[in-house]
Amino acid sequence: MGEFDLSAYYGKVHSGDIVDNTDILEYIKSFEQVVLWGASYLGSAMGKYLLENGVNIKEYWDMRCNELEKVNGINVVMPFTTQNKENTLVIFCIGNNVIRSGLLKNLKINGYSNVIRGDYLYMGTVCPFCNGMEIDSKVCQGTMCCRSIFCQRLSSIVKNRGNSENPLHMFSVTLIVNQRCSLKCKCCTSYMNEYPLNKRIDVPTDRILEDIDKFFDAMDSVGTVTVMGGEPFMHPDLSIIIRKLLEKRNFGIISIATSGTWPIKEEQLIGLNDKRINVSFSNYEQSIKPNQIDVMRKNVELLKQHGIAYTMGVYLPEWSVPSTLYDLNDSEETMIKKKKGCIMPPRCMQVKNGKLHPCDFGTALYSIGIADYEMDYVDIASSTSRDELRQKIRSFIDQPYYRTCGHCAGLMGLTSKAAEQGYMDFKKPIDMNLFK
Structure with missing residues (x-):
C-alpha cells in the first residue's frame, strides 16, 4: 500500500x-x-x-x-x-x-x-463542474450520483464567484415552508408527528417572501437552497415562493425535497423549469400505501411532461433514529464539544417563519414549543438593515455552542425501514431494543 x-x-x-x-x-x-x-x-x-x-x-x-x-x-x-x-x-x-x-x-x-x-x-x-462554470441541476442532480446539498465542491464553485475578502457564505440553507405533511414517519428528522394538530400549518407566504429578501440580500453566497416542510407541495403558493428565490443570483441550486405523496397541481409548477431547480423525490415505496405510490408516480409523470428536472431517491434498507427532544442538562463544556463535533451547523441551517435556526433539530425544539432559547436563532423578521443582519448571522455561526446542543443526543441508531409509518414519542427516553 x-x-x-x-x-x-x-x-x-x-x-x-x-x-x-x-x-x-x-x-x-x-x-x-x-x-x-x-x-x-x-x-x-x-x-x-x-x-x-x-x-x-x-x-x-x-x-x-x-x-x-x-x-x-x-x-x-x-x-x-x-x-x-x-x-x-x-x-x-x-x-x-x-x-x-x-x-x-x-x-x-x-x-x-x-x-x-x-x-x-x-x-x-467524474463531476463535470469546476470554478468559473454555471451549475445545471439537470446535469448535477440528474446523474443521481451525488446530492448538491452535501456537495462541498458545488459550494466552493458558488462561493468563488464573488470577490469579497471576507465573504458571508453558507454551504447550504433550508427554507421551511410549512409544518404539515402527507406522511406520518415514525422517525421523521423534522419531528412532524410532534406538532399539535393546531400547529400543522403553512408558513404565511408574505413572511416567506420577506425572509427570502432579507436573508439572501444579507448573504454573499449560498451553495444549495433546500425547500421543504413538512411536505412543500402542500403549500398552495409554492410556485410564488420558488419564483421569488429565483430572483436571487447568489446561490447554486434549489432542491425541492418531497415524498411525492401529495398531488402536485399544475399551477405549482409555474417557473420550476429552470436549470437551477431540481425536485427531489424520496423513495419510500416500501413504507407507504399503494394509493400514495400511485400519487407519487403521477407526480413524476407530471414533472416529466413539463420538462422539470427531478431525481428519485434510492430505496434505503436502513434509516436513522433521530435524537430525543428533552433537555439532557449538559454542561457548557459538553455543549461546546458537541457543536465542534457536529456536521450540521453551519451546513444545515434553516430559515423558518422569520428566524434562522442552527439545524432541523433546533427548528423543531422552537417550533413545537419545547424550548425557546434566544441564543439559538437569529430574528430575521426584526432586522432593520443588511449590515445588522450580516453581523448577527456571522456571530450566530461562530457561537461556541447552541443551547439546542444540550438537548441533542445525536444519532440514536439505525432502523431497518426508511419512512416507517407510525408514532414514537421523542419527548421521552426511547427503548432502542424496539428497533432490533
Missing part, C-alpha cells in the same frame, strides 16, 4: 478546481483488494470510472445483493464479508447523509480502516 495524503486530495476536490487524479489512482491500485460499498448510482459510476482507469475491483457491498447480483460485471455481496481487511480498500459510495455517519462508524467497528469517500472521489474524477 502506497503513501497518500487523502486530506490534501479532498481539499483540492472541494476547492472547485480541476484535479490531477494520477496519484489517487496509483494509491487505489496499491491495495490488494478494492471494494465499493454501495451499488447504486454513485457506486456504479465510480466503478465504471475505476475500471476504465485500470483498477481491479474485487466486489461491491450492498444489502440488496440478492436483488442486484452484479454491477459493472462485478459481484455484489453483503457488507463486511470481505477477508484480508488490512489489505482491503473500501470506497464508500453511499450518498445519503442521514445514515452515512453511522455506516462509516460500522466500518471501523468491523476492522476496515482503509477508506476513501466515494462522493469526494466522484467530485474529483
Whole structure:
C-alpha cells in the first residue's frame, strides 16, 4: 500500500478546481483488494470510472445483493464479508447523509480502516463542474450520483464567484415552508408527528417572501437552497415562493425535497423549469400505501411532461433514529464539544417563519414549543438593515455552542425501514431494543 495524503486530495476536490487524479489512482491500485460499498448510482459510476482507469475491483457491498447480483460485471455481496481487511480498500459510495455517519462508524467497528469517500472521489474524477462554470441541476442532480446539498465542491464553485475578502457564505440553507405533511414517519428528522394538530400549518407566504429578501440580500453566497416542510407541495403558493428565490443570483441550486405523496397541481409548477431547480423525490415505496405510490408516480409523470428536472431517491434498507427532544442538562463544556463535533451547523441551517435556526433539530425544539432559547436563532423578521443582519448571522455561526446542543443526543441508531409509518414519542427516553 502506497503513501497518500487523502486530506490534501479532498481539499483540492472541494476547492472547485480541476484535479490531477494520477496519484489517487496509483494509491487505489496499491491495495490488494478494492471494494465499493454501495451499488447504486454513485457506486456504479465510480466503478465504471475505476475500471476504465485500470483498477481491479474485487466486489461491491450492498444489502440488496440478492436483488442486484452484479454491477459493472462485478459481484455484489453483503457488507463486511470481505477477508484480508488490512489489505482491503473500501470506497464508500453511499450518498445519503442521514445514515452515512453511522455506516462509516460500522466500518471501523468491523476492522476496515482503509477508506476513501466515494462522493469526494466522484467530485474529483467524474463531476463535470469546476470554478468559473454555471451549475445545471439537470446535469448535477440528474446523474443521481451525488446530492448538491452535501456537495462541498458545488459550494466552493458558488462561493468563488464573488470577490469579497471576507465573504458571508453558507454551504447550504433550508427554507421551511410549512409544518404539515402527507406522511406520518415514525422517525421523521423534522419531528412532524410532534406538532399539535393546531400547529400543522403553512408558513404565511408574505413572511416567506420577506425572509427570502432579507436573508439572501444579507448573504454573499449560498451553495444549495433546500425547500421543504413538512411536505412543500402542500403549500398552495409554492410556485410564488420558488419564483421569488429565483430572483436571487447568489446561490447554486434549489432542491425541492418531497415524498411525492401529495398531488402536485399544475399551477405549482409555474417557473420550476429552470436549470437551477431540481425536485427531489424520496423513495419510500416500501413504507407507504399503494394509493400514495400511485400519487407519487403521477407526480413524476407530471414533472416529466413539463420538462422539470427531478431525481428519485434510492430505496434505503436502513434509516436513522433521530435524537430525543428533552433537555439532557449538559454542561457548557459538553455543549461546546458537541457543536465542534457536529456536521450540521453551519451546513444545515434553516430559515423558518422569520428566524434562522442552527439545524432541523433546533427548528423543531422552537417550533413545537419545547424550548425557546434566544441564543439559538437569529430574528430575521426584526432586522432593520443588511449590515445588522450580516453581523448577527456571522456571530450566530461562530457561537461556541447552541443551547439546542444540550438537548441533542445525536444519532440514536439505525432502523431497518426508511419512512416507517407510525408514532414514537421523542419527548421521552426511547427503548432502542424496539428497533432490533
